[in-house]
Amino acid sequence: MLLQRESKCALCGVYNPRLLIVSHIKPWSTSTNDERLDVHNGLLLCxxxxxxxxxxxxxxxxxxxxxxSKNGI
Structure with a gap:
C-alpha cells in the first residue's frame, strides 16, 4: 500500500521499486498487528x-x- 501511495525514497528521490524498502517507523518487533500494517507507520526509503x-x-x-541522531553520521 505504501508503494502505491509513495513512489520514491522519502530522502533522495530514487524511484526504482527494486531499490526501495518499506521501513517501519515504529519497529516491527514492538508493533501490534494493526501498527505493522498501518501505512502511516512506514517510510519508503532506498x-x-x-x-x-x-x-x-x-x-x-x-x-x-x-x-x-546522537550517534549519527
Whole structure:
C-alpha cells in the first residue's frame, strides 16, 4: 500500500521499486498487528537510507525532514 501511495525514497528521490524498502517507523518487533500494517507507520526509503535509519544513525522530524541522531553520521 505504501508503494502505491509513495513512489520514491522519502530522502533522495530514487524511484526504482527494486531499490526501495518499506521501513517501519515504529519497529516491527514492538508493533501490534494493526501498527505493522498501518501505512502511516512506514517510510519508503532506498536501501542506503533504510540501513542508516535501522542503525539509528539518522532520524526524522515530524514533517519528515532528516536529522542526525546522537550517534549519527
Amino acid at each position: 536501501s542506503n537510507h533504510d540501513a542508516l535509519f535501522d542503525k539509528k544513525l539518522i532520524s526524522f522530524t515530524d514533517n519528515r525532514g532528516i536529522k542526525n
